[in-house]
Amino acid sequence: MTEVAMSTRDRILDVCLRLFNESGPAAVTTAEIARTAGINEGNLYYYFKKKEDIVFALFEMFEAALNEVANAPQTEGDGADAGMAYLQRWFRLMWEWRFLYRDGAAIKRMAPKVRARNVKLADRGQADIKRALKHMVEKGLLVASDEELDCLVVNAWIISSYWLDYLDSRHNVGKVTREHLDWGFKQVLSLFLPYTLPSR
Numbered sequence: 001m002t003e004v005a006m007s008t009r010d011r012i013l014d015v016c017l018r019l020f021n022e023s024g025p026a027a028v029t030t031a032e033i034a035r036t037a038g039i040n041e042g043n044l045y046y047y048f049k050k051k052e053d054i055v056f057a058l059f060e061m062f063e064a065a066l067n068e069v070a071n072a073p074q075t076e077g078d079g080a081d082a083g084m085a086y087l088q089r090w091f092r093l094m095w096e097w098r099f100l101y102r103d104g105a106a107i108k109r110m111a112p113k114v115r116a117r118n119v120k121l122a123d124r125g126q127a128d129i130k131r132a133l134k135h136m137v138e139k140g141l142l143v144a145s146d147e148e149l150d151c152l153v154v155n156a157w158i159i160s161s162y163w164l165d166y167l168d169s170r171h172n173v174g175k176v177t178r179e180h181l182d183w184g185f186k187q188v189l190s191l192f193l194p195y196t197l198p199s200r
Contacts, residue, residue: 009047012037013061016054020099025055026106052111059114062097063121069093070128083136084189087156090129091185094160101161126153144195152195156188163187 015037019028030051034041048054069089094101100118108115130153136142137149144152163184167173173180 008037008039008043012039012044012047013054013057017058017061017097017099020055020058020103021097024099024103024106025051025110026103052114055107055111055114058097059100059111059117062100063117065093065097066121066125070125083132083141086132087129087188087192088185090125090156091160091188092181095181095184098161098164102164122157126157129153129156142192142195148195152191155191159184159188159191 012033016025016028016033019033019036028051030044031041033054034044037044048057069086072086072089100107104115104118107118130149133142133144133149133152134146137144164176167176167180167184
């Protein structure tokens with residue numbers, strides 16, 4: 001594939017990620033995708049025959065991003081700041097790819113093979129987070145039992161996945177700002193504070 005074709009494909013995926021995050025994949029039409037990407041609808045079908053193919057391509061990009069975040073702690077030190085930065089990267093990843101978490105039912109109907117892979121990837125992601133937390137326990141940055149770590153991982157995952165729905169349903173927040181993003185991470189962080197050791 002030529003560089004120009006790759007550029008067009010990447011632009012389509014970038015547009016789709018933004019539109020899917022804003023409105024959900026079920027609500028976004030191929031005509032809207034093509035118009036936003038600056039191409040005609042026939043050209044869109046040259047790259048992606050159906051919307052399921054777009055979702056699958058985006059999911060592969062998400063897998064790569066998740067693997068990058070999961071491997072980051074091995075090169076960024078052992079301090080409390082590194083541990084919190086690691087959790088924040090996970091939270092931002094879920095934000096950047098929020099349609100995969102928020103629109104699970106629509107994805108299951110539209111692209112069932114992606115849904116199945118997403119479940120496996122979530123399992124792996126939670127296992128990666130738990131390993132990072134156990135590392136923090138070993139370094140004396142957290143005090144928590146294995147059972148408590150399991151609860152922390154699940155609850156952090158739930159908040160990271162659904163805080164946007166909460167803001168929408170509880171406070172009628174339609175457009176999320178950087179302040180909202182910071183608020184969301186603060187909710188996740190509050191789960192860990194009771195398990196952190198006071199600084200000496």
